[in-house]
Amino acid sequence: MLYFHAYCIHKLFDDIWARLLDLATSLQQLLILSLSRPLVNTHNIRAFRFGIPWIVKVTQRTVSTEAHALRYLHAMGLGLPVPQLIFCCIHRGITYTVMTLIPGTSLMDAILGGDMTPDAVESVAQEVAVVLSKLQTLRQSPTDAGKVMMSASGHHLPDPVVFFEKRSGPYRCALDLWAHCGDYFDLTEMKGDVEPATLDIMAAEPIQYVHADLRIYNIIVHDGHLSGIIDWEDSGWFPSSWQVHTLRWPRFGCYGPWLQYWLRYHFSEEAEAAYAASKTFLIKSPV
Template sequence: MYRSWIPPFLQPDFTWPRPMHSTICEATPELPHIPSKVTRRACGIFHELLYRFSNWYCLWFNIPLDANVIQLPFGLILKWTDRTSMEEAVAMQMARAAGIPVPKVLSCGEHLDADFNRMFSILMTRLPGTALENSSDPLHIEVEEPWLFELKECIISMRKWSSPYARSVCSALGTSLRSSRVPNHIMGPFTNENQLHDYLLSPASEHGFNSTEDYNQALAQATEIREHSYRINFTHGDFKPHNILVGDDGHLSAFLDWESAGWYPEYWEFTTASRFGKDSWWAQVASWIGDGNYKKELACDIALNSLTVDSYIAF
């Protein structure tokens, strides 16, 4: 129980609600202004001071200190990890400009001498809501709360944006992408899908297969993805339940963690969300949002994972 005499805006559960717009913009949002290197460095120094302050703040309120998602008063948090980047900040600002409930980016900090490759930080608002949890339960569309339909509107609207980078697979800035499913968690940019597929298949290994025949069968399944050409869509890239917050009223209150966002082949959002639990409740959510498409692509992705998982699982 927080001290009752402390104003609400100083307490760690204070939030800045960001209701969804009545419609999500289907036109590609403009790229936001990128702060200069001097500004980013100055903000980085300020963010380091906020981190030190958070040590005292968390102790005062008896809440856990998280070095990656740093809690602050005034409804603010500081995200500072080895994956945080300018690309994430830009993707967040694009999504928020379109009307999606995303934290407001207040400043971006650059850290030249940070430990553990924590070179970038983002100061943002804290949004309300409770994160979704996956399960083995069946999905019943007719009894789900409004968040499900609002989330689908966000995803479908983003998929109608037009890439300024032709058929390149890249971040919102046209640079490399961050993904937990590749070595070192970073890849690209790629000028086309074929380059992406070549990269994803490059670490394929027979390790873990009972026979060469099983390996060849998985390889044939994985390479079937090359038989079709796909649209390049704007993609969240880490479409998982813990990144979706729902308010007490059942409405979508936040869509978080845009560090993997960018321009990917159209199936990527749904296969990435489903490949580790294709029968789970969340996989059913992803399939419903994708109108039941991309089943063949999911089979290809599962085969690809069996071929390459050794290359990134230790990172």
């Protein structure tokens, strides 16, 4: 009987605590929404009122979020031009991430407005290449070494094979990820179809931290120079050639002088070799 009463009291306090937490996040959500307004031409970004230089991203996920990525990137002390995380809260399965507003305009808007010549776009691309070189110095923790399609929080990421309709990963090694992207049932099937030399090249490339969507609408410019890079929620650990694919696949936001620069740019020897090898078995770009 005493055990039963203790259990009931414990459950009561758990329920009260859960309700208090829900109330607290409800108040945070209300405050965020009342202090901000929807940003034009976006579906999940809100800008703060009263000249406060913050924005809030609203996402229907609680793992692999922008907050996880920004915390990690700033903790590494590389001085990257990325937003500063102010705070985030989760309310009923939705994450509200408040971060600083990067000054300037998107490279896409600058190009469409006639403010960026092809040479100016190339200059910005060179500045982005410097950021990529800094990202390449990051190393996985020993406990996660080799895992790919893994976010800064250690979780899965949007699956490009099914048009981001679901999440997949982390994969235990790069070859498992490539087997998935090559539409093979598993690595065993891939090994029966792909040349061993190609597999060796794919297995030898290093794992790097990659921004999965470096298109011109995520590049912010100010006075003709790189001001910052945004939209890090889908960034994470990938094979190094993944970054090559993200920048050399012609599509909306990756065209013109921007695309031409990355088609000429020389990534690391391992990344270039794996990129060339991957195109021998991939049906389409993995990003």
